[in-house]
Amino acid sequence: MIRAVIIDDERKNITHLRGLLTEHASRVNIVGEAFNAEQGLSLIAAAHPDLVFLDIQMPGKSGFDLLSAISDYDFDVIFVTGHDQYGIQAIKFAALDYLMKPVKSEEVSLALLKAVSRHQKRQTQEQIMNLFSLLNNPQKEHRIALPLLKEIRLVNPDEIIRCESVNNYTNFYLQSGEKLLVSKGIYEFDEMLKDYQFIRCHQSHLISRKFIRSLLKDDNVLELLLTDGTRIPVSRLKKEMVKEALISKK
Numbered sequence: 001m002i003r004a005v006i007i008d009d010e011r012k013n014i015t016h017l018r019g020l021l022t023e024h025a026s027r028v029n030i031v032g033e034a035f036n037a038e039q040g041l042s043l044i045a046a047a048h049p050d051l052v053f054l055d056i057q058m059p060g061k062s063g064f065d066l067l068s069a070i071s072d073y074d075f076d077v078i079f080v081t082g083h084d085q086y087g088i089q090a091i092k093f094a095a096l097d098y099l100m101k102p103v104k105s106e107e108v109s110l111a112l113l114k115a116v117s118r119h120q121k122r123q124t125q126e127q128i129m130n131l132f133s134l135l136n137n138p139q140k141e142h143r144i145a146l147p148l149l150k151e152i153r154l155v156n157p158d159e160i161i162r163c164e165s166v167n168n169y170t171n172f173y174l175q176s177g178e179k180l181l182v183s184k185g186i187y188e189f190d191e192m193l194k195d196y197q198f199i200r201c202h203q204s205h206l207i208s209r210k211f212i213r214s215l216l217k218d219d220n221v222l223e224l225l226l227t228d229g230t231r232i233p234v235s236r237l238k239k240e241m242v243k244e245a246l247i248s249k250k
Contacts (some may be wrong), residue, residue, distance in 0.1 A: 001026075005051075007052065009059055023108075036206050037063070051076045056081040064087065074093070077097075084100070091131065147184060148182060155180075157193060162211070168183045212227075215246060216231065
């Protein structure tokens with residue numbers, strides 16, 4: 001049974017989320033509520049929760065401020081927000097979970113399933129440290145958190161040669177020769193890696209421009225030849241975008 005607390009400045013939001021969580025009473029027990037960051041800190045210290053549902057935007061100190069005041073993260077976090085703001089991109093990059101308001105039942109169910117699976121292999125400390133690095137130094141090179149079967153691996157995007165879709169999973173091919181099977185679809189990483197010079201040349205392929213050697217054309221079939229010798233198809237819909245990306249690379 002997971003012990004959870006809800007921290008949100010609006011009572012109606014807490015009531016709504018608590019109601020949705022009662023549908024999962026066999027897996028989660030709400031042991032406390034708080035309405036601001038100060039109350040939240042006290043609640044976490046007193047209740048020792050396994051999981052914190054944390055509103056990002058609150059009067060005074062934000063949810064991020066609350067977390068920055070804690071040194072030991074022995075709990076998982078699911079952020080709750082009403083805005084698709086910059087912080088969401090950082091949360092995704094750190095492989096932390098979030099819910100958008102108004103929170104929906106099916107989204108709570110999915111978030112809880114992931115929280116339960118993470119419960120025995122928690123890496124929250126490192127993930128939150130990575131989150132703060134992203135928030136405080138947006139121009140700095142950052143590591144992306146990749147959820148694997150038994151761990152969350154933090155990888156420098158510069159080490160990633162390419163990503164390949166495998167149903168609802170994604171294979172990451174690293175410069176070291178290692179291949180990582182990540183438990184998220186490739187579409188999750190398209191926007192995240194765009195600022196790191198990755199291009200989606202095909203529905204199933206996301207490629208780092210720094211590892212592209214040349215563009216091959218044979219009987220109107222386009223392929224990218226990578227520095228490791230791999231040939232990756234270019235879809236017709238992506239052809240012009242890929243050509244422009246290669247020109248701008250030079």
